[in-house]
Amino acid sequence: MVDEPTEPDELVVLKLGGSVITNKDSPETVDDEALNSVLDAVAAAFRNDGARLVVVHGGGSFGHVHAAEHGVSTTEGTADAAAANAIHSAMKRLNGVVVDRLQQREVAALPVHPLSVAARDEGGTLSLPATATEGLLDEGFVPVLHGDVIAHAGEGVTVLSGDEIVTSLAESLGASRVGLCSTVPGVLDADDTVIETIxxxxxxxxxxxxxxxxxxxxxxxxxxxxxxxxxxxxxxFGPNAVVAFLQGENPGTLIDGQ
Ligand SMILES: Nc1ncnc2c1ncn2[C@@H]1O[C@H](COP(=O)(O)OP(=O)(O)OP(=O)(O)O)[C@@H](O)[C@H]1O
Ligand SMILES: C=C(C)CCOP(=O)(O)O
Incomplete structure (x- = not known):
């Protein structure tokens, strides 16, 4: 008798919005209460069901402040190495905080820095090899990626957003669930009601x-x-719904273009 192949563990990609985990009114300030609360939720859910989890986080008052100062966006680049490093270093500082606090919660988190592996071609098409992320997942780690600056043909470096990382990795790794935790409870309509499906x-x-x-x-x-x-x-979805999302519920707005 031939054994049924084992289903691979479900892969979840979760983005923590930079606006959620940092204090937007003050450059390079972590919002301790908000960050600790979402990381508590991640740690609880991760330990309970042992899912394969990739965490991505945005820039908030770390990356965006430096990127705006140097006039760098996802399409406008810079060839100034010091400017590029200022943006990247700020993101690494925020990433260090996220990874350390996950490890304090007994989540086997490790950093993956997109600048070292990703690039855009002249048309802006992103190449983000998932080898390192997949290798870490296979070894039981939780890779933690972040919005960054990356090489962009003809532009120097441009910003790679956490949202682009989420979609790229979700495709290449075949994620079964994708969640973006933002400051808002979902996408709001003109009356500020959460739109169920887009x-x-x-x-x-x-x-x-x-x-x-x-x-x-x-x-x-x-x-x-x-x-x-x-x-x-x-x-x-919003910060209060991280647990629900990781438990398999569908809080906030469902975005389904298929
Ligand atoms: N229709 C809408 N519904 C909800 N939020 C909206 C809408 N239109 C604009 N927004 C704004 O979008 C913001 C969320 O986008 P933002 O890029 O700040 O998210 P983030 O992922 O949390 O942060 P970051 O980009 O720093 O990682 C909300 O805080 C709100 O100000
Ligand atoms: C500004 C930088 C470097 C990161 C942007 O990532 P995002 O906050 O996910 O858009």
């Missing part, structure tokens, strides 16, 4: 804006556009 950009374009905070990567409009291109459904 399946087309044009349906919601009129209510989608940028970000309330300094943000060089496009805020909510860019987020929805990215997720609609993804081959898997994704949820956008």
């Amino acid at each position: 399946s087309s950009f044009s349906d919601v374009e009129s209510v989608l804006g940028g970000s309330e905070s300094t943000d060089v990567s496009g805020g909510m409009a860019a987020k929805v556009r990215e997720l609609l291109d993804l081959g898997a459904p994704a949820q956008i």
Whole structure:
């Protein structure tokens, strides 16, 4: 008798919004209460069901402040190495805090820095090899990636947003669940009610804006556009819904472009 092949463990990609985990009013300040609360939720869920988990985080008052100062965005680059390093170093500082605090919660978190592995071609198409992330997952670690600057042909470096990392890795690693934790409980309509499902950009374009905070990567409009291109459904939800998402519920807004 032939054994049934074992189902590979479910892979979850979770993005922690930079606006959630940092204090947007003050450069390079972690929002301790918010970060600790979402990391408690991650640690509890991770230890309970042992899912394969990739964490990605955004820039908030770390990356965005430096990127704005140097005029760098996802399309406008810089060839100034000091400017590029200022943005990258700020993101590594935030990443260090996230990784340390996950380890303090007994989550086997390790950093993966996109600058060292990813690049864009002249047309802006992203190449983000998932080898390191997949290798870490296979060894039982929780890779923690972050928005960064990366080489961009003809531009020097440009910003790679955490949302782009999420969609790229979710595709290449075949994620079964994708979640973006933002400051808002979901995508809001004109009456500030959470929209349950979005399946087309044009349906919601009129209510989608940028970000309330300094943000060089496009805020909510860019987020929805990215997720609609993804081959898997994704949820956008607020900080209080991290546990529900990791437990398999569908809080906030479902973005499903398929
Ligand atoms: N229709 C909308 N519904 C909800 N939020 C919206 C909408 N339009 C614009 N926004 C803004 O989008 C923000 C979320 O995008 P933002 O880029 O700040 O998210 P983030 O992922 O938490 O942070 P970061 O980009 O730093 O990682 C909200 O705080 C809100 O200000
Ligand atoms: C500004 C930088 C370097 C990171 C941007 O990542 P995001 O906050 O996910 O858009």
